[in-house]
Amino acid sequence: MLDVEALALLGDHVALDFVNTIEDRTGHHPDDTLRTPDDLYRWARRVGIEDVSPESPLGSPRDELGRVVHLRESVHAILVAFDNGHAPSYMAMQVVSDTCVEACTHRRLIGGPPSLTWAWDRPCLENVRYHVALEAASLLTDPRLMARTRLCAAELCGWFYLDHSKNNSRRWCSMRGCGTREKAKRRTVSHA
Numbered sequence: 001m002l003d004v005e006a007l008a009l010l011g012d013h014v015a016l017d018f019v020n021t022i023e024d025r026t027g028h029h030p031d032d033t034l035r036t037p038d039d040l041y042r043w044a045r046r047v048g049i050e051d052v053s054p055e056s057p058l059g060s061p062r063d064e065l066g067r068v069v070h071l072r073e074s075v076h077a078i079l080v081a082f083d084n085g086h087a088p089s090y091m092a093m094q095v096v097s098d099t100c101v102e103a104c105t106h107r108r109l110i111g112g113p114p115s116l117t118w119a120w121d122r123p124c125l126e127n128v129r130y131h132v133a134l135e136a137a138s139l140l141t142d143p144r145l146m147a148r149t150r151l152c153a154a155e156l157c158g159w160f161y162l163d164h165s166k167n168n169s170r171r172w173c174s175m176r177g178c179g180t181r182e183k184a185k186r187r188t189v190s191h192a
């Protein structure tokens with residue numbers, strides 16, 4: 001089982017890295033790296049989400065992890081629907097939408113010149129879910145970024161990433177990982 005600290009961050013967007021917290025998502029043995037509330041806390045620290053703590057004011061951290069996974073799978077379902085050229089399910093959109101509304105009730109503007117900043121009510125585990133929901137909504141509503149959001153072409157990978165290549169031609173989440181494996185597989189098939 002892969003530890004969240006060893007997980008590759010290849011999405012180039014925090015919402016995509018969030019969806020990619022399952023290694024080999026479409027493989028024979030998907031490995032969910034968010035197994036405990038502590039995994040979630042360490043992932044958030046690793047990707048630089050601020051004002052996070054292991055405590056959950058809404059109840060048990062385990063329940064919060066359940067809400068986080070539900071959000072992650074809803075964002076994933078929307079990305080898969082788009083990748084297939086379909087409209088996403090109302091339920092999946094509702095989960096992201098509701099979490100954004102909830103997030104906005106827990107933050108306020110603070111600061112001074114030259115600009116203001118959003119601050120959460122308090123450091124807590126919920127802030128991870130709030131942060132990624134707002135980031136996911138910002139990605140999903142940005143046609144320019146969505147036009148560059150890709151599903152890795154490796155059959156057993158299932159990861160999403162932003163394709164910043166000049167001619168929009170990046171095919172794999174990582175050239176060294178999935179790219180090399182897929183090319184080796186094709187060579188084996190063509191030599192068989």
Ligand SMILES: [Zn+2]
Nearest residue numbers: 152157173178
């Ligand atoms: Zn891949």
